[in-house]
Amino acid sequence: MSKQFPNGIEKMVVQQYLVLRDVKQVISSSISHLILKISPYFYNNGTSVDLLCLCGTVSIQHKGNRYNIPVEIWLQKDYPLVAPLVYVKPTFDMYITSASDNVNQDGLVVLSYLESWHHTNNLYNLLR
Secondary structure (H helix, E strand, C coil): CCCCCCCCHHHHCCCHHHHHHHHHHHHCCCCEEEEEEEEEEECCCCCEEEEEEEEEEEEEEECCEEEEEEEEEEECCCCCCCCCEEEECCCCCCCCCCCCCCECCCCEECCHHHHCCCCCCCHHHHHC
16 A cells, blocks of 8 residues: 555545554554455445445454454544444354344444544554
């Protein structure tokens, strides 16, 4: 990825340098296998907007086993001033259990790190 966003992506985000820094950091990390794309995000009120989305898997440790969890991390225009929208996207042979405290039935990830998001937070620390 170059130092500047290609093809007008810079119009999609306000804090271009910080977005680029965070995206590069998670794409190159060993804790995730993510790619950056532009896709329409649909809000609950029915509106949609093209957003940057990091899609792929994040490696987690759970009960002594390592799992690669499929996720989508949506960066809204004002990121990092606003938290990313993070979803678990189960494959056909996976499901989201209702017993999960960290993922709701729609796949939305609910973590204190996201709920208390501050502009100095970043994607790498979110995924660790």
